Amino acid sequence: MINDVSDRSGDVYLQVRNVTKKFGNFTALRDISLDVIEGEFVCFLGPSGCGKTTLLRAIAGLDIQTSGTVFQGGQEISSLPASERDFGIVFQSYALFPNLSVNDNVGYGLVNIRTSKSKIADRVSELLELVGLPEQGDKFPAQLSGGQQQRVALARALAMSPGLLLLDEPLSALDAKVRIHLRHEMKDLQRRLGVTTIMVTHDQEEALTMADRIVVMNDGVIEQVGTPEEIYRDPASAFVAEFVGTMNFLDASKEREGEIQLGDHRLSLNEQERIKLKEGRIFACIRPEDILVRGVDETTENSFETTVKDMEFLGSFWRATLHYGDAKTEINADFSINLVRDKSIQNGGRVRIALPANSIHIFPVGD
Amino acid sequence: MSDHAISSSPVKVIKPQLSRDDWIMRAFILGIGVWLVITLLFPLYAMLSKSFQNKDGLFIGLSNYVEYFSTPALFNSIENSFFISIVSTLITISLASVFAYVLARSTIPFKGVFKGIALLPLLAPSLLPGISFVYWFGRQGVLKSVLGDASIYGPIGIIMGEVFYTFPHALMILIAAFSIADGRLYEAADVLRTGRIRTFFTVTLPGIKYGLISAIFVVFTLVITDFGIPKVIGGQFNVLATDIYKQVIGQQNFEMGAVVSVVLLIPAIVAFGVDRFVQRKQVAMLTARAVPFEPKPNFWLNAGFFTYCSLIAILIIGVIGMAGYASFVTFWPYNLELSLKNYNFDIMDGGGWASFYNSLTMAAYTAVFGTIVIFTGAFMVEKAKGFGFVRGVIQFLCMIPMAVPGMVLGLAYIFFFNHPDNPLNFIYGTMPILVIVTIAHFYTVSHLTSMTALKQMDPEFETVSASLKVPFFRTFLRVTVPVCLPAILDISIYLFVNAMTTVSAVIFLYSSDTSLASIAALNMDDAGDVAPAAAMCMVIVATSATVRVFHLILSRGLQRTTQAWRKR
Numbered sequence: 001m002i003n004d005v006s007d008r009s010g011d012v013y014l015q016v017r018n019v020t021k022k023f024g025n026f027t028a029l030r031d032i033s034l035d036v037i038e039g040e041f042v043c044f045l046g047p048s049g050c051g052k053t054t055l056l057r058a059i060a061g062l063d064i065q066t067s068g069t070v071f072q073g074g075q076e077i078s079s080l081p082a083s084e085r086d087f088g089i090v091f092q093s094y095a096l097f098p099n100l101s102v103n104d105n106v107g108y109g110l111v112n113i114r115t116s117k118s119k120i121a122d123r124v125s126e127l128l129e130l131v132g133l134p135e136q137g138d139k140f141p142a143q144l145s146g147g148q149q150q151r152v153a154l155a156r157a158l159a160m161s162p163g164l165l166l167l168d169e170p171l172s173a174l175d176a177k178v179r180i181h182l183r184h185e186m187k188d189l190q191r192r193l194g195v196t197t198i199m200v201t202h203d204q205e206e207a208l209t210m211a212d213r214i215v216v217m218n219d220g221v222i223e224q225v226g227t228p229e230e231i232y233r234d235p236a237s238a239f240v241a242e243f244v245g246t247m248n249f250l251d252a253s254k255e256r257e258g259e260i261q262l263g264d265h266r267l268s269l270n271e272q273e274r275i276k277l278k279e280g281r282i283f284a285c286i287r288p289e290d291i292l293v294r295g296v297d298e299t300t301e302n303s304f305e306t307t308v309k310d311m312e313f314l315g316s317f318w319r320a321t322l323h324y325g326d327a328k329t330e331i332n333a334d335f336s337i338n339l340v341r342d343k344s345i346q347n348g349g350r351v352r353i354a355l356p357a358n359s360i361h362i363f364p365v366g367d
Numbered sequence: 368m369s370d371h372a373i374s375s376s377p378v379k380v381i382k383p384q385l386s387r388d389d390w391i392m393r394a395f396i397l398g399i400g401v402w403l404v405i406t407l408l409f410p411l412y413a414m415l416s417k418s419f420q421n422k423d424g425l426f427i428g429l430s431n432y433v434e435y436f437s438t439p440a441l442f443n444s445i446e447n448s449f450f451i452s453i454v455s456t457l458i459t460i461s462l463a464s465v466f467a468y469v470l471a472r473s474t475i476p477f478k479g480v481f482k483g484i485a486l487l488p489l490l491a492p493s494l495l496p497g498i499s500f501v502y503w504f505g506r507q508g509v510l511k512s513v514l515g516d517a518s519i520y521g522p523i524g525i526i527m528g529e530v531f532y533t534f535p536h537a538l539m540i541l542i543a544a545f546s547i548a549d550g551r552l553y554e555a556a557d558v559l560r561t562g563r564i565r566t567f568f569t570v571t572l573p574g575i576k577y578g579l580i581s582a583i584f585v586v587f588t589l590v591i592t593d594f595g596i597p598k599v600i601g602g603q604f605n606v607l608a609t610d611i612y613k614q615v616i617g618q619q620n621f622e623m624g625a626v627v628s629v630v631l632l633i634p635a636i637v638a639f640g641v642d643r644f645v646q647r648k649q650v651a652m653l654t655a656r657a658v659p660f661e662p663k664p665n666f667w668l669n670a671g672f673f674t675y676c677s678l679i680a681i682l683i684i685g686v687i688g689m690a691g692y693a694s695f696v697t698f699w700p701y702n703l704e705l706s707l708k709n710y711n712f713d714i715m716d717g718g719g720w721a722s723f724y725n726s727l728t729m730a731a732y733t734a735v736f737g738t739i740v741i742f743t744g745a746f747m748v749e750k751a752k753g754f755g756f757v758r759g760v761i762q763f764l765c766m767i768p769m770a771v772p773g774m775v776l777g778l779a780y781i782f783f784f785n786h787p788d789n790p791l792n793f794i795y796g797t798m799p800i801l802v803i804v805t806i807a808h809f810y811t812v813s814h815l816t817s818m819t820a821l822k823q824m825d826p827e828f829e830t831v832s833a834s835l836k837v838p839f840f841r842t843f844l845r846v847t848v849p850v851c852l853p854a855i856l857d858i859s860i861y862l863f864v865n866a867m868t869t870v871s872a873v874i875f876l877y878s879s880d881t882s883l884a885s886i887a888a889l890n891m892d893d894a895g896d897v898a899p900a901a902a903m904c905m906v907i908v909a910t911s912a913t914v915r916v917f918h919l920i921l922s923r924g925l926q927r928t929t930q931a932w933r934k935r
Contacts, residue, residue: 142933
């Protein structure tokens with residue numbers, strides 16, 4: 001699958017074509033093709049073992065693919081060793097040299113290109129300024145917090161002005177609060193520098209907030225490529241639907257053209273989903289927050305009565321478990337605090353809900 | 368995509384290009400491989416094939432073995448060796464287990480002092496306890512009457528000496544085993560109202576199981592391969608290690624020496640194999656969540672423990688102290704006046720003070736070159752990419768020295784390096800061959816220490832360097848070596864002390880110009896100059912101790928200067 005980049009401005013900077021990686025009998029990557037545009041922030045998202053790190057390492061030349069090609073800036077780099085490619089990299093472990101000061105860490109690669117000492121010092125302080133750590137240059141990594149260490153690692157990766165910045169789960173080792181803060185900073189920095197960036201993560205929130213485009217991977221293949229909104233609003237497969245965000249998977253079957261049978265209820269679909277409809281069993285999917293209650297009455301399309309089986313308080317909203325039909329099938333719905341108060345929704349009560357046609361996605365069973 | 372499409376357009380397999388770093392690393396790996404093959408594999412092969420040859424170098428099948436097993440004087444040594452090894456192992460492990468338990472799990476005072484004393488035997492050549500026991504229990508010994516009619520020259524003396532010599536080795540393994548207790552298990556046992564004895568059998572014993580097994584096999588191997596103690600105090604009681612010496616030096620029967628070597632190699636290899644197997648199982652014993660066990664003080668128990676440790680400490684000091692005292696006595700037992708007469712090595716056989724300076728030189732070269740070769744080798748094997756087969760072979764070769772008794776290695780060197788067709792023949796009888804054999808002899812432990820240190824380094828350091836276009840050797844010198852410096856110092860001190868005290872591997876390889884202190888001690892003892900032999904042993908102990916203290920100061924200083932970046 002090659003993602004369509006025709007509607008995006010800018011040139012393709014990184015081109016991955018038919019990349020397959022095998023470890024013995026195990027196929028870690030299966031015929032992966034992907035384009036990354038200059039200046040873009042792309043996230044590889046997927047569960048552990050899906051191949052996202054393998055793909056990153058193939059792009060970096062750390063574990064070169066079994067077959068397939070990689071082009072960077074128009075040049076083929078498929079078989080080049082890492083040291084002859086143009087990238088900076090940040091790891092989850094930071095991999096800062098513990099016995100070198102922050103200055104020496106950041107300037108580690110600069111020393112090698114025979115620039116004068118004062119120029120190196122200028123560049124290092126400029127970089128530390130950039131990542132928000134001025135005046136920390138004389139400290140050792142162990143004297144910094146995790147978040148600060150990660151910024152140093154970032155400064156070091158950017159020191160040689162690489163064409164490509166690779167981030168391997170860079171925030172996973174940090175506390176939740178620091179992570180959210182650094183997320184914004186890194187995205188902001190990337191936008192300012194305009195450096196093409198690939199980040200590997202298993203954290204969907206991270207991918208959704210930071211990426212220009214997300215590449216969802218599973219089992220060595222790309223499931224979907226798209227903007228965060230596309231991925232969330234319009235998942236291309238049952239896997240993506242389940243992996244990103246929360247989704248109800250409801251057993252249903254085709255009733256007639258454009259309509260499905262859900263328990264005792266008949267639901268209509270929008271144009272896009274109608275085309276996908278085939279005979280037999282299917283999953284009808286809807287996100288809990290897309291389920292409507294306000295303004296729903298007998299005349300509302302796709303609406304039916306349910307029984308509230310359970311209410312779980314999640315702080316800013318309630319997640320309700322609702323039963324419909326023969327009371328064996330359930331559906332989760334997110335209700336705002338206001339809604340629950342206004343409609344006095346409670347355990348055992350009845351509530352009429354609507355599943356808007358535009359929010360329903362269907363997937364074949366067993367996909 | 369259909370199968371047809373795949374088969375019609377064959378997938379082009381990418382052949383990764385090698386960077387300059389990859390080439391350099393592979394060259395180093397090959398270098399280390401060649402080094403190990405020449406200093407280890409070829410000599411052992413030469414020895415093995417020698418055991419199937421007659422005096423003229425013709426292949427005669429198993430004839431030598433048939434002769435060996437039909438000569439009771441020879442194969443009786445097998446039984447003797449096993450007897451000595453099993454009894455010594457039982458005693459050492461029993462004594463060391465309690466001592467280790469006290470050091471790791473009790474609250475008695477002066478634990479550091481006790482541990483320091485218990486590790487003292489590591490600084491001495493294995494002849495020292497033999498010589499010391501001669502003064503305690505020998506014909507003119509102070510406590511001869513204690514033994515009654517029994518003679519110290521024989522199994523009793525050997526076993527006592529071996530217990531002294533192997534005690535610290537067992538102790539270190541057992542302390543490590545006792546130290547990794549998970550406090551939560553003891554709390555759980557307490558909460559479930561488990562009695563002390565049941566807790567011991569269900570929690571303590573399973574916890575140290577692997578350490579205990581490992582200690583048993585390490586001690587067994589040390590005893591069965593030891594040469595110094597049975598040589599000094601064994602009398603007419605023959606064991607395998609002394610048989611090799613007698614066959615080779617006494618009777619010039621190299622072929623029979625090779626046969627005995629093979630016979631000795633078998634139990635050593637079996638013990639080594641079991642030990643490796645057990646250690647592999649131990650890896651995941653302690654999870655990161657384990658809570659350290661906090662011993663609770665118990666006055667009467669502590670009093671018992673303290674008495675026990677004091678007794679052991681007194682015995683150890685008694686052994687070393689007697690050798691020290693005897694070395695200053697003018698003429699035992701007739702003139703007990705103290706003098707330095709016995710330290711006048713230059714008027715005795717054995718090489719005089721020159722042999723001591725040789726030992727210093729040899730130990731220094733071994734420490735410097737051995738550390739460089741072994742640590743660099745370990746780095747290449749651990750960090751290189753690809754080349755998996757060669758790296759696997761080298762890993763295996765690095766483990767072999769642990770299983771090869773020093774006597775066997777030394778004899779193997781004669782066969783290989785003294786062969787007239789060997790282009791390396793010229794190093795025979797020189798200082799370099801002593802350094803090389805000593806490095807080979809103590810390779811395994813040093814290699815494992817290096818590997819442990821290297822495995823603690825972030826595996827991505829090399830990746831980061833590559834992305835920054837910094838060649839790997841720069842990162843090796845600027846980051847890896849400084850961070851691993853404590854381990855590197857440990858390796859060099861280990862090599863130095865062992866080079867100072869070793870007898871077995873070098874006994875066949877020294878020449879009149881390159882006699883060593885430990886060999887001089889052995890030869891003086893052989894010639895009846897027991898007091899000067901004791902004196903030479905004390906010189907070795909003093910040197911090893913000085914170097915240890917120096918190492919300690921250096922390590923402390925290092926810790927202070929690097930605490931800024933080591934602190935967590």
